[in-house]
Amino acid sequence: MNVVFWICAPLMVLGALGLVLFRKAVYSALSMALTMVNLAVLYASLDAPFLFAIQIIVYTGAILMLFLFVLMLVGVDTPDSIIETIKGQRVLSALGALGLLGLLVFSIGGAVTAPADTMEGATVAAGGNVEGVAQLLFGRYVWAFELTSALLITAAVGAMILAHAQRTRPKLGQRELADARMRAYATSGAHPGSLPNSGVFATSNSIATPALLPDGSIAQESVSATLTERGAQLDSAQLKELTAETFAGAQRVSDEEEEEL
Template sequence: MSNSAMLLAQAGAEVAKVSTGEAISFWILAPLALGGALGMIFARNAVHSAMFLVLTMLSLGVMYMVQQAPFLGFVQIIVYTGAIMMLFLFVLMLVGRDSSDSVVEVLRGQRVWAAILGIGLAGLLVTGVAEALTSVRPVGLAEQNAGGANVANIGRSVFTDYLFPFELTSALLITAALGAMVLGYTDKSKRRTQRETADARFRGEHDRPSPLPGPGVYATANSVAVPALLPDGSIAPESVSAIIEATASRELATDIETVAGAIPGPDAHALKPAAAKEGDK
């Protein structure tokens, strides 16, 4: 994308003069956009990937503004970076920061097909750009933008010449939204009551009849990450929320062991005086 833009800009320099400001902004934005695109592919973390894509989209948006299309540029920023990428990020954050893609091929021959189709797409793009460089003469949007009529002219073309594709796109989007709602909808009127749930618990339809034990907050520490202690002094693993456990379990393993008493140290849970405890052992 950026490569093609670079070529276009060079070709534009031959056909019509590129202003200094435009050239400067291009040489700032193009490396940023390209770096973002490469970063998106090579970043290990899914959220970092998404952030690199945001960088590319922002650079493209600013490029549109420089190329006399301010409305398109700002819509690019509002819709793509503001809404779509934000939803992406939302999902990524919900899925969890530690999840990463597996490198195992799920479909057979996936890589071969990906390579073939990728080369095909690259070929199409190169042909298209080459065609644009040789036989298309850039006109510029000065005439369309005269008197600040950029937005009005876009509106006119969308609702006259391109009405059908526009309506088609909106129909597609509405279908997608309705589909998502149908798939995600659960009938709340059939939800079980508290009584029925309690009966089901005792019938053995759940993992355990009682609710999960509360954490050991305030018993010996004031953190929700402290597990509760069972009557025999061992820890109750279910007492710490799965989210807290998953977030920091690896990094904080030592801390958890210390709290659980696996590492010898002064026993905060001991109720008897120290001398009596020595005698027990």
């Protein structure tokens, strides 16, 4: 028990410090996972195998996954700014935290005088850890247990309402899109058909290759605007030269073969 404690406790403190100090939220979430797993091990060392499983399933499994999902939704790589908006906030919060720690430590200092009365007796009397927890849960605390079901239902409904987004404009179906395209053709003469496909060259036919028009200029609509913005668009003029060379080479080979015959 002591050995387990002295292995897990430093790791937990490290994880907690990482949670506060890392500037990227994903690192914070991962160091929190470290803390939670070590906490589960401590539960096991304190003769609470049921809570050990629950801690891993609920905290590291469900809650941290939820945090990570939301981090992915709101953008992973937005580091916290380190500029203080309230003057002296860091110093004051450090002082407050020191005070809190002092208060807690001093109250713990003389609080425990009786010798430990470990879980062994209770576990044997109840016939196991899970049985002991269940007897209390469905006995003395059954009313609180029933209330938690109401809490969970309320939380689920609340999350659904909060995450629900009202449509501000009606959804466009195939019919409406076709109408809009024909209207654009009537007013501005925009081509109503499909967009030109990307260019096909001897060495590349990727979607980043712009197609060339008969006059040698680039057909802008043949490449997605996103690719152009990212700078992923390939140079068609260069590809055209390469293709011409390849064709010339292939032509030479076939000419030579004909001569041999």
